[in-house]
Amino acid sequence: MSETQSMFYQHLPPLAERIRPGNINQFVGQEHLIGTEKILSMVMENEHPFSMIFWGPPGSGKTTLARIIAKTAGADIHKLSAVSSGVKDLRKVIRQGEKNKDLGKLTLLFIDEIHRFSKSQQDSLLNAVEDGTVILIGATTENPSFEIISPLLSRCKVLALNPLSSTSLDTILDYAFSTDIILQKNQIDLSQKIRKQLIQSAGGDARKMLNTLEVSMHLISGKGTITEKILFEALQRRSQLYDKTGDYHYDTISAFIKSVRGSDPDAAIYWLAIMIEGGEKPEFIARRLVILASEDISNADPQGLTLAVSGFQAVHMIGMPEAAIILAQVTTYLSGAPKSNASYRAIQTALEQIKEEGTPGVPLHLRNAPTGLMKALDYGKDYEYPHTHPEHFVDVNYFPDGAEKSFYHPTEQGYEKFISERLKHFWPDRYKD
Secondary structure (H helix, E strand, O other), X not given: OOHHHHHHHHOOOOHHHHOOOOOOXXXXXXXXXXOOOOHHHHHHHHOOOOOEEEEOOOOOOHHHHHHHHHHHHOOXXXXXXXXXXXXXHHHHHHHHHHHHHHOOOOEEEEEEOHHHXXXXXXXXXXXXXXXXXXXXXXXXXXOHHHHOOHHXXXXXXXXXXXXXXXXXXXXXXXXXXXXXXXXXXXXXXXXXXXXXXXXXHHOOOHHHHHHHHHHHHHHOOOOEEOOHHHHHHHHHHHOOOOOOOOHHHHHHHHHHHHHHHOOOHHHHHHHHHHHHHOOOOHHHHHHHHHHHHHHHHHHHOOXXXXXXXXXXXXXXXXXXXXXXXXXXXXXXXHHHOOOOOHHHHHHHHHHHHHHHHOOOOOOHHHOOOOOHHHHHOOOOOXXXXXXXXXXXXXXXXXXXXXXXXXXXXXXXXXXXXXXXXXXXXXXXXXXXX
């Protein structure tokens, strides 16, 4: 690469920024939000945005969607980073929002990493969001329920973004090669095999994929073929340090959870050590373990959830570095515990049925009757109290008519084997071998 070319490249924005979509037709992925008659497509069609929180992993399109929404609505957009901005910056935007409001113009405030705002900083937004002085769009990789104060959360709609699929990433690569002048000029050669590896290495993160492609391009001096060796070197350079706010953060927590789910305590401890050494928030790890205890262990070992919740409380109370010992105990216990996702599958199946069939009326015998009028209307009539029957069980229908179905299918793992045998005894028609 010549010195002139090098100077030229240094003054260019990154590839991910150069090909950032300017309108909704160019946006790829998140069809559950921008598809036909989906919430964001209707927001942009009506040109009347509301305050919302985008919750999703890096590179899923949070910033891009905020920009497109602002542009579509003709709003005055202001972008702040929670890492470098304070209450003074917020007040400046709010004052501008008040002026714009008097002129009939919308003011959209986009706050990146909003979970990093303190409680007082979030409090300072409440009135402006409440009266429409600013339309807030916050972006976060953390669960808003834990990181954003309830009053602000109640004023916003939380929209979850998913990691981009391989198909979406492939489409974004096509778009990059067909529109970016640098890629076109330098005739970068990318075989299908390397292309597939590049997409897989991104883990659903478009920015990571494009940045890796750009690093690879620089490693071959801006022209030629990206080989497997070059791609590996580009990926290695991006992953040398643990970044608790970046791509490796999500890759590592994924490897950690999958190791625990796979009953490998050694691998789980390895990934835990990487996160701890990298300065990861111990509460973040503890929360993920609580979720895993229900999703992947469940009633195969009910003690798992109790221990995980106790671990979360202890971590919050003790802090680092001793919290690492607590995390290690919970991690090794959950790794060694019998596994079952029966409860997770049960609620997912039931939710799908309710979405398809709607919410039925509650049968009269299952309704509560705290007043005389309700009793006169037969609320609670003919209800059978299980504790007055042998084995504290009575065979009655607890479903609405025609809705009876088996959702929970306990495994033969751990304590669930006992549950399975008990349910087969009580409900033989529903629970068969």
